[in-house]
Amino acid sequence: MSYMNRIWYYVFRWYAVAIKLISQKGYDKWIVRAHKKAGVIFIGSPEYIDSHSHLDPSGGLTIMGGVVISTNVIILTHDWSFLRGLIAINKVNECISSFHALAYNSVSIGENSFIGAGAVILPGTKIGKSCIIGAGSVVKGNIPDYSIAVGNPCKIINDTRKFGEKILVRSKES
Incomplete structure (x- = not known):
């Protein structure tokens, strides 16, 4: 990221946090602008990105529309541990x-996916559409569409479509 883009990132991020006191919609707009300046690629609009999350676009980070990124999420696209x-x-x-090939590896998050609080997404991860990543999970590799994945290391435990059906049944019983 260039020096000027880094400055604009912090200006936009500060503004996003300040405007959140007045308008959630304003916050959403400015936090996306800040991350775009840092190099995150957005295809569509995310639903929410918490200001306490760290998004590292240095190796390539693509976020699709409708994504929710909770508090204290860390998304890494570089890893120098191989050294x-x-x-x-x-x-x-x-x-x-x-x-470069060893240190940097892109991450993508599919549309309408939810990343729970404190999750860590490691380089080279591809999260499919309509996934739920549980709080505190450590994710590496491919998470197929409609997966619910939790834990360290992250494991797929359910399907979001089945989860949605259970919620629908419970809501009709109430």
């Missing part, structure tokens, strides 16, 4: 040409 392994075997110089 520790190369240093341990004294082979860092042999991988310099593939450094």
Whole structure:
């Protein structure tokens, strides 16, 4: 991210948080603008992104419409832990040409998905549409459409369509 984009990111983010006191809709508009300045790609409009979440677009981050990102979510698109392994075997110089491919890996979040509070989304993750990622989950890899995934490591435990049907039945019983 360029120096000027970084400045605009923080200006827009500050403004978003300040305007939230007056207007949720205004907050939503400005927090998206801030993340766009940082390099996040939005296809459609997210439903909500909490200001206490960290979105790292350095390796490519795409967020589809209707997505909800709860508080303290961390989305990472870079990981330099591989360097520790190369240093341990004294082979860092042999991988310099593939450094970028090893360090950066994109993340995408499908439309109408929900990321629970404190979840950590690791580089190379693809979350499908209409998914629920449970609070505190650590997610790596592909999460198919309509999955409910929880835990560390994250495991698929249900289908959002089945979950929706149960809610519908309960609401009719009330």
